Amino acid sequence: xxxxxxxxxxxxxxxxxxxxxxxxxxxxxxxxxxxxxxxxxxxxxxxxxxxxxxxxxxxxxxxxxxxxxxxxxxxxxxxxxxxxxxxxxxxxxxxxxxxxxxxxxxxxxxxxxxxxxxxxxxxxxxxxxxxxxxxxxxxxxxxxxxxxxxxxxxxxxxxxxxxxxxxxxxxxxxxxxxxxxxxxxxxxxxxxxxxxxxxxxxxxxxxxxxxxxxxxxxxxxxxxxxxxxxxxxxxxxxxxxxxxxxxxxxxxxxxxxxxxxxxxxxxxxxxxxxxxxxxxxxxxxxxxxxxxxxxxxxxxxxxxx
Amino acid sequence: xxxxxxxxxxxxxxxxxxxxxxxxxxxxxxxxxxxxxxxxxxxxxxxxxxxxxxxxxxxxxxxxxxxxxxxxxxxxxxxxxxxxxxxxxxxxxxxxxxxxxxxxxxxxxxxxxxxxxxxxxxxxxxxxxxxxxxxxxxxxxxxxxxxxxxxxxxxxxxxxxxxxxxxxxxxxxxxxxxxxxxxxxxxxxxxxxxxxxxxxxxxxxxxxxxxxxxxxxxxxxxxxxxxxxxxxxxxxxxxxxxxxxxxxxxxxxxxxxxxxxxxxxxxxxxxxxxxxxxxxxxxxxxxxxxxxxxxxxxxxxxxxx
Numbered sequence: 001x002x003x004x005x006x007x008x009x010x011x012x013x014x015x016x017x018x019x020x021x022x023x024x025x026x027x028x029x030x031x032x033x034x035x036x037x038x039x040x041x042x043x044x045x046x047x048x049x050x051x052x053x054x055x056x057x058x059x060x061x062x063x064x065x066x067x068x069x070x071x072x073x074x075x076x077x078x079x080x081x082x083x084x085x086x087x088x089x090x091x092x093x094x095x096x097x098x099x100x101x102x103x104x105x106x107x108x109x110x111x112x113x114x115x116x117x118x119x120x121x122x123x124x125x126x127x128x129x130x131x132x133x134x135x136x137x138x139x140x141x142x143x144x145x146x147x148x149x150x151x152x153x154x155x156x157x158x159x160x161x162x163x164x165x166x167x168x169x170x171x172x173x174x175x176x177x178x179x180x181x182x183x184x185x186x187x188x189x190x191x192x193x194x195x196x197x198x199x200x201x202x203x204x205x206x207x208x209x210x211x212x213x214x215x216x217x218x219x220x221x222x223x224x225x226x227x228x229x230x231x232x233x234x235x236x237x238x239x240x241x242x243x244x245x246x247x248x249x250x251x252x253x254x255x256x257x258x259x260x261x262x263x264x265x266x267x268x269x270x271x272x273x274x275x276x277x278x279x280x281x282x283x284x285x286x287x288x289x290x291x292x293x294x295x296x297x298x299x300x301x302x303x304x305x
Numbered sequence: 306x307x308x309x310x311x312x313x314x315x316x317x318x319x320x321x322x323x324x325x326x327x328x329x330x331x332x333x334x335x336x337x338x339x340x341x342x343x344x345x346x347x348x349x350x351x352x353x354x355x356x357x358x359x360x361x362x363x364x365x366x367x368x369x370x371x372x373x374x375x376x377x378x379x380x381x382x383x384x385x386x387x388x389x390x391x392x393x394x395x396x397x398x399x400x401x402x403x404x405x406x407x408x409x410x411x412x413x414x415x416x417x418x419x420x421x422x423x424x425x426x427x428x429x430x431x432x433x434x435x436x437x438x439x440x441x442x443x444x445x446x447x448x449x450x451x452x453x454x455x456x457x458x459x460x461x462x463x464x465x466x467x468x469x470x471x472x473x474x475x476x477x478x479x480x481x482x483x484x485x486x487x488x489x490x491x492x493x494x495x496x497x498x499x500x501x502x503x504x505x506x507x508x509x510x511x512x513x514x515x516x517x518x519x520x521x522x523x524x525x526x527x528x529x530x531x532x533x534x535x536x537x538x539x540x541x542x543x544x545x546x547x548x549x550x551x552x553x554x555x556x557x558x559x560x561x562x563x564x565x566x567x568x569x570x571x572x573x574x575x576x577x578x579x580x581x582x583x584x585x586x587x588x589x590x591x592x593x594x595x596x597x598x599x600x601x602x603x604x605x606x607x608x609x610x
Contacts (some may be wrong), residue, residue, distance in 0.1 A: 066591070228491055
């Protein structure tokens with residue numbers, strides 16, 4: 001089984017949407033990425049940090065999905081990263097109410113020895129220098145290093161971000177961030193400029209408007225599934241990344257057709273994620289439902305002319 | 306050849322975009338719809354009104370595309386409808402600078418006798434009562450009545466709009482308007498509510514984010530082609546409608562698969578429209594280029610899983 005290293009936050013989230021409100025529940029980029037990737041036949045390890053307040057039951061949930069947690073540092077007298085946010089009525093924008101970095105402030109990810117030859121490395125959104133340190137720990141060059149980032153690092157650590165971007169193969173970024181990073185409004189032009197910074201593949205996430213995959217002059221578009229109701233968008237982008245990375249980890253080879261499939265799997269899993277609060281929908285998602293939804297994606301987009 | 310009746314404005318447009326500025330050029334919904342529909346093997350008639358200031362050369366351009374102009378009233382001492390707008394940097398929003406209704410204020414469309422048995426009627430954006438009067442002139446019920454409208458009529462003539470919506474088969478509307486008309490944020494729910502108002506098919510246009518087609522529980526999504534540069538979005542929605550209606554006019558039968566193809570043709574033609582100012586790109590568009598672009602749409606969206 002191919003190895004997949006997933007680096008990112010494991011967190012407590014408290015979420016408020018027009019549909020309801022949660023107390024502190026399981027969240028974090030690595031959590032969502034891991035749960036999505038666990039749908040595929042791959043040997044995935046999470047690299048993250050939590051505090052002594054993090055419930056054993058959450059760790060057991062992740063373990064039950066065959067996610068290796070040797071790289072998850074537990075700081076007994078520390079507190080787990082906490083994020084709280086409130087979504088606006090349109091669910092496309094949100095206000096961050098609380099960000100407590102806690103143990104995350106001192107996060108120095110250590111990739112377990114037996115995962116340093118992993119085929120795929122998925123770097124969740126973190127400080128670019130933390131992301132870079134993971135790449136440098138690998139004993140062999142992974143087939144693919146995938147990086148997720150956000151505008152916060154463009155504002156506060158652009159030089160570092162540009163340094164790590166040089167070293168990666170795939171970047172996942174949202175449309176506004178792609179525009180901010182390049183100063184280009186056209187996503188076609190923005191993707192070309194980002195590819196010139198390093199990554200061969202650029203995935204631009206447009207939330208409810210789908211995702212675009214760029215490579216050389218090839219473009220692929222995956223819609224988001226039109227849903228009756230988006231209950232909670234938290235983790236949708238990370239779930240997309242997890243489905244994308246998980247699919248690629250178990251693929252026989254990497255080419256544009258396989259990347260297209262990975263984008264569809266990512267979109268498919270993200271469409272489940274938003275149906276319930278936090279990780280609820282992803283904790284117990286039958287393969288049969290995924291298969292049915294992939295068919296829905298096909299019906300939604302395919303035509304004969 | 307199947308007959309297609311196109312009702313809407315023929316206008317002068319003056320457009321300002323970040324790329325440049327035009328004097329009064331050829332514009333109007335019926336113009337864009339007609340030019341797009343003229344790409345198909347159909348007998349199309351425009352029903353509209355212009356003033357004595359409207360150049361014979363523009364009329365000849367439309368005639369040269371085999372568009373019947375018997376239903377275009379020319380008011381010798383009147384002035385042609387004039388619209389002027391300025392697009393913002395993102396090209397998704399615009400300010401209307403000038404709207405001079407002129408002859409349009411007294412527009413009473415008269416469908417020429419020989420087109421009153423048309424297979425398809427495409428009602429461009431106009432006062433709902435003007436749209437209704439066209440339906441009432443038809444001697445036989447058309448296979449499809451397609452209606453385009455906008456938020457302006459929801460604000461100022463909602464009851465009239467609801468009256469005409471009852472009588473139609475297909476509505477094309479943008480996402481914000483669908484939300485305004487139904488009070489629903491989810492486009493899936495909004496489309497269902499609109500179908501309950503009358504039309505069997507609902508097409509929701511999302512501009513650069515593509516278009517959705519709804520019928521019963523079936524959904525189809527056509528992306529907008531990602532472009533290097535959107536030069537001028539004026540007329541893109543009408544060009545979409547014209548491609549959609551033109552394709553349906555020459556189709557052997559109407560079913561969901563054919564509707565899907567019509568949406569793709571509409572999206573394809575709209576992707577050309579935005580490449581130049583006004584109608585420039587649509588005035589002389591080789592069939593070979595359309596064919597190539599349809600292949601691009603296929604490559605953009607099709608995948609194997």
